[in-house]
Amino acid sequence: MNRxxxxxxxxxxxxxxxxxxxTTPGRDFDLYLGSRGVNAKILFEExxxxxxPLGPENLLIFGVGALxxxxxxxxxxxxxxxxxxxxxxxxxxxTGGGWAKALKRAGWDAVVIAGISERPVYLYIDDSNISxxxxxxxxxxxxxxxxxxxxxxxxxxxxxxxxxxxxxxNLVLYATIMTSMYHAAGRGGLGAVMGSKxxxxxxxxxxxxxxxxxxxxxxxxxxxxxxxxxxxKKAELYLKYGTAATIVGVNESWTLPVNNFQKNHxxxxxxxxxxxxxxxxxxxxxxxxxxxxxxxxxxxxVKSGKYQGYSGGPEYETLAALGAGCGITGIEAVxxxxxxxxxxxxxxxxAGGSIQWLIECAERGALPRDIPKGIDLSWGSEEAxxxxxxxxxxxxxxxxxxxxxxxxxxxxxxxxxxxxAVQANGLEQSxxxxxVAKAYALAFAVNPRxxxxxxxxxxxxxxxxxxxxxxxERLVGSDKYCNPAAIEKKPELVRWHEDMFxxxxxxxxxxxxxxxxxxxxxxxxxxxxxxxxxxxxTEDELLMAGRRTVVLERCFNLREEKLHRDILPWxxxxxxxxxxxxxxxxxxxxxxxxxxxxxxxxxxxxxxxGRPTSRLLSSLGLLENVKGIEKALE
Amino acid sequence: xxxxxxxxxxxAIPDQLDLELDxxxxxxxxxxxxxxxxxxxxxxxxxxxxxxxxxxxxxxxMLNGMVIHALAGWKTIxxxxxxxxxxxxxxxx
Numbered sequence: 001m002n003r004x005x006x007x008x009x010x011x012x013x014x015x016x017x018x019x020x021x022x023t024t025p026g027r028d029f030d031l032y033l034g035s036r037g038v039n040a041k042i043l044f045e046e047x048x049x050x051x052x053p054l055g056p057e058n059l060l061i062f063g064v065g066a067l068x069x070x071x072x073x074x075x076x077x078x079x080x081x082x083x084x085x086x087x088x089x090x091x092x093x094x095t096g097g098g099w100a101k102a103l104k105r106a107g108w109d110a111v112v113i114a115g116i117s118e119r120p121v122y123l124y125i126d127d128s129n130i131s132x133x134x135x136x137x138x139x140x141x142x143x144x145x146x147x148x149x150x151x152x153x154x155x156x157x158x159x160x161x162x163x164x165x166x167x168x169x170n171l172v173l174y175a176t177i178m179t180s181m182y183h184a185a186g187r188g189g190l191g192a193v194m195g196s197k198x199x200x201x202x203x204x205x206x207x208x209x210x211x212x213x214x215x216x217x218x219x220x221x222x223x224x225x226x227x228x229x230x231x232x233k234k235a236e237l238y239l240k241y242g243t244a245a246t247i248v249g250v251n252e253s254w255t256l257p258v259n260n261f262q263k264n265h266x267x268x269x270x271x272x273x274x275x276x277x278x279x280x281x282x283x284x285x286x287x288x289x290x291x292x293x294x295x296x297x298x299x300x301x302v303k304s305g306k307y308q309g310y311s312g313g314p315e316y317e318t319l320a321a322l323g324a325g326c327g328i329t330g331i332e333a334v335x336x337x338x339x340x341x342x343x344x345x346x347x348x349x350x351a352g353g354s355i356q357w358l359i360e361c362a363e364r365g366a367l368p369r370d371i372p373k374g375i376d377l378s379w380g381s382e383e384a385x386x387x388x389x390x391x392x393x394x395x396x397x398x399x400x401x402x403x404x405x406x407x408x409x410x411x412x413x414x415x416x417x418x419x420x421a422v423q424a425n426g427l428e429q430s431x432x433x434x435x436v437a438k439a440y441a442l443a444f445a446v447n448p449r450x451x452x453x454x455x456x457x458x459x460x461x462x463x464x465x466x467x468x469x470x471x472x473e474r475l476v477g478s479d480k481y482c483n484p485a486a487i488e489k490k491p492e493l494v495r496w497h498e499d500m501f502x503x504x505x506x507x508x509x510x511x512x513x514x515x516x517x518x519x520x521x522x523x524x525x526x527x528x529x530x531x532x533x534x535x536x537x538t539e540d541e542l543l544m545a546g547r548r549t550v551v552l553e554r555c556f557n558l559r560e561e562k563l564h565r566d567i568l569p570w571x572x573x574x575x576x577x578x579x580x581x582x583x584x585x586x587x588x589x590x591x592x593x594x595x596x597x598x599x600x601x602x603x604x605x606x607x608x609x610g611r612p613t614s615r616l617l618s619s620l621g622l623l624e625n626v627k628g629i630e631k632a633l634e
Numbered sequence: 635x636x637x638x639x640x641x642x643x644x645x646a647i648p649d650q651l652d653l654e655l656d657x658x659x660x661x662x663x664x665x666x667x668x669x670x671x672x673x674x675x676x677x678x679x680x681x682x683x684x685x686x687x688x689x690x691x692x693x694x695x696m697l698n699g700m701v702i703h704a705l706a707g708w709k710t711i712x713x714x715x716x717x718x719x720x721x722x723x724x725x726x727x
Contacts, residue, residue: 233692234725243727248643252719254699265699270648279646296727316727457726463703464694465723483704516726581699 005029005066005533007038007109010130012123014197015056015115019130024109029533031621034506035063035110036092037549039081042112043090044556045627053085053189054171054196060113062103062162062202065508068291069104069210070218072528073225073520074510076100076290078162078179084188085196086173086350086405087426089564090448090556091188094505095162096289096297097180102160105206117198124154125204135200139169142343143178150203162202165345167393168195172403174350174428178342182312183289183297186347187452188427218531225524229293234465234517241274242298243316243512244283247324248273253462254580255433255484256320259327259379260356261422261571264433265580271329272319274298282331286312289510294519296512300335307332307386311339314348317453320431321352326359327379337385344393349452353428354402354409355388360420361413368413370397422569425450434572434587437461439490441587442595443497445566446610448553456497459516461490467518485582487591491599495547502546548620551603551612555622555632558611566596566610636714640668643721644686655712661695662708664718686722694721 004026011020024038032038039061051057060082067075078100084091103111106127113123117132120139124131138146143165150161160180167175168191175191176184185191194200212218229235237245250256251269258266270276277283277300286299301310314322314335322337323329341348361367362377371377372391377384391399401409406421406428422429427450434441434451439458444451460468463482473479475496476489497515503525504514513520522539529535529542537545557564567573568587576584600607604616614633617623623630635654642649651671655663669687672679686693695702696719702710712718 233689233723237722237724245722246724246727249694249721249724252641252643252696252699252721253701270643270646273646275643275646459726463701465725466691469703479703482701484701485704512725512727 008107009110009112010108010125011112011114012130012132013115014113014117014121014132014199017132027625029066031545031625032506032549033503033545034066035079035508036081036502036505037545037552038110038506039063039079039092040090040549040552040556041626043081043083044552044629047083049559049631050561051083053083053088053193056114056116058083058193060190060193060197061110063110064100064104064108065506067528067532068100068508070212070532071222071291072218072509072532073222073229074289074292074294074513075508076292077505077508077510078103078185079505080177080185080190082190082193084190084449085171085192086189087450089425089560090553091190092449092505092553093177093185093187093190094454094511095177095179095183095185096292096510097160097183098290099160099162099179099204100508101290102158102204102206104210105208106204107206107208111202113197113199116196120198120200122150122201122203123199125202127205127207138200140166142166143345144181144343146201147181150201154203154205158205158207160204163345164191164194164200165343165393167345168192170393170395170403171195172346172392172395173405174347176345176347178345182286182342184342184347187349187454188449191345212532213534214531218528221524221527221531225520226293228519232517232519235294235519238294238296238512238517241278241283242296242313244274244277244298244314244319246316247319248275249464250320250432251324253484254582255436256324257431257433258324260325260360260420261433263579264436264577264582266324266329268329269324271331272323272334277331280331282335292510294510294513300338302332302335305332307336309336309339311335311342313342314338317431318348321349322385325352325356325431326381326385328382328385330382333382333385337389340386340389344389346389346393349430350405350428351389351392353422354392354406355385357406357409357417357421358388358398358402359384361417364420366413366415366417368398368401368409370401372397419570422571423450424567424569425564427452429569429572433577434568435577435585436582437484438487438587438591438595439484439493441568441572441592442490442599443494445568445592445596446494446599448557448564451568454511456494456501457511457515458490458493458497460497460518461493471518485585487595491595491602494599495602496543498550499543499546502549503542506546506549544620548622551616551620552622552626552629555612555629558632568592636712638664638712639717640664641717641719642668642672643719644683645680659712660708661697661702661710661712661718665690668720692723694723695719696721
């Protein structure tokens with residue numbers, strides 16, 4: 001018998017300084033399992049079609065995963081959901097640190113921010129007390145300064161802060177929200193939504209605890225996962241080097257985008273990798289997210305010289321976007337770029353993508369106006385990287401153009417510059433060469449966020465390790481489909497990873513444990529649900545709960561006038577790989593069409609437009625559960 | 635005989651070896667040869683490096699940039715001028 005699980009939500013309207021408490025029906029937990037799904041439902045029902053993402057009608061929803069607060073390994077994640085100013089579409093972004101646990105301990109499952117404040121404010125949540133406070137003295141400050149100042153004002157004990165930096169205040173379309181100082185809800189410009197609401201930060205302190213259905217059984221399930229982690233080389237690498245370890249393998253498999261996706265391999269790419277950073281004394285352990293035994297979060301230091309400084313990270317995507325993508329292997333400059341992005345509150349992927357686009361404009365003689373004099377705009381220019389990050393965050397000179405993202409910037413500059421804006425649906429692509437990796441290509445094309453890796457991360461397609469090969473064999477009958485460059489069976493792999501990623505997010509566990517390392521598998525999650533909530537599901541029902549969220553998110557985009565297109569950046573589809581084992585490869589329109597057709601078929605979408613049918617929405621329970629969802633079918 | 639270049643990423647800076655192998659050698663023979671050669675070239679080779687070379691399940695093997703499982707696995711036959719890369723397992727980011 002399921003325990004009835006309701007979510008307690010604080011609804012804060014900054015236009016009239018009101019705070020209301022809402023509770024979700026227990027049925028919502030049964031359907032969506034937690035934060036990401038429930039957030040998507042709130043966004044669909046309460047954000048009207050066609051509104052301005054930076055206007056008062058947009059919502060910014062901070063949802064804490066259902067297992068957060070329990071000792072389930074890696075259960076420390078927050079999903080932040082909104083309509084993105086970068087894409088004009090649905091967006092969810094996930095972040096770690098300790099913020100989620102603090103909010104859960106304060107007794108809240110979600111905080112929904114509506115309206116726009118007249119003056120800068122921050123929110124202070126102290127258990128059940130929520131106050132909207134003046135943030136005039138914080139406005140203009142960086143993430144680090146803001147977080148430290150709030151700790152000074154409110155006391156350190158148990159306080160966790162989610163904050164924006166100058167980029168969010170200045171409405172840079174790829175501004176981040178940073179939790180616990182160095183953990184980014186990075187993509188899609190949700191920091192700009194927060195800035196538009198004049199909300200500088202949400203500081204949280206909680207003193208409660210989380211109850212579970214059967215503590216003993218839960219601990220037995222946890223033990224099994226911990227044993228698996230202890231015996232895992234992948235877990236060991238996460239702990240030693242974080243996601244930075246990945247650079248070496250991606251580079252050696254010729255899928256690391258270099259010079260704005262002109263190339264996909266760096267001769268000395270290992271100099272951006274985790275082992276090199278640790279060996280040279282730049283990177284050390286950074287403190288894990290709450291409940292996480294993997295401990296992939298790192299901290300980096302440059303002790304002296306012009307790039308002296310420190311920050312959290314760097315992550316794989318940062319090293320790839322600010323380093324390889326700009327043609328830079330000088331690690332100290334990349335670490336400074338990471339520090340600046342973290343501190344200004346800028347997404348490193350889109351910042352790197354925008355800077356690369358500008359460098360290619362210079363290479364091709366298509367420069368926009370307002371280029372600062374004396375900056376060397378060439379591949380490998382450390383000076384360009386560092387100076388442009390500051391200009392973007394403050395929207396000065398050419399930084400104002402780049403702050404709009406490459407889609408809009410290319411529209412303003414004109415000519416062929418849109419061809420080397422490596423974006424789709426307004427989002428700069430994450431750092432894997434999707435000309436080669438076809439499951440990633442499909443996953444990026446159908447991602448409601450745009451071409452990015454944190455909606456489904458089908459790493460299994462590379463067959464890098466036994467667990468991934470076994471998974472592929474289980475899903476599609478043979479591990480011979482572990483071949484990134486082949487399109488066969490990729491729709492099946494993508495759909496499983498999408499479903500599992502949605503489950504992972506909603507429960508607040510980490511995708512690095514489920515859909516990239518495959519350490520926490522479906523049977524473990526089913527055990528957690530049984531022990532945590534008395535919920536008895538089959539594996540199919542678990543995946544169905546994830547799929548329900550995936551389809552609902554798609555429906556949000558279908559309802560918008562500006563239809564999300566299942567597409568990849570032009571370069572990926574039209575400019576072949578120039579050298580290496582995959583020379584000549586693209587993910588052509590034909591490749592994509594074949595994969596999409598099968599993907600639509602698997603979902604039960606109509607095969608032409610990829611729209612869910614009324615029958616599908618009914619079978620998923622969405623037609624009766626989500627008010628107005630039938631409008632997505634029109 | 636064929637000549638094959640091996641790059642081993644068991645530590646921060648990769649080791650590089652050039653091996654001469656019999657015609658028709660498969661990827662499988664490489665591990666033993668690399669262990670022998672690395673020990674001979676560098677008596678100070680670390681336990682971590684040896685442990686890495688002893689653990690097939692935790693190793694990614696690429697032939698000219700392609701994971702061998704997309705080819706014929708350990709039985710893949712090597713050709714003159716091939717490059718084989720040995721990497722620790724990794725888990726994404």
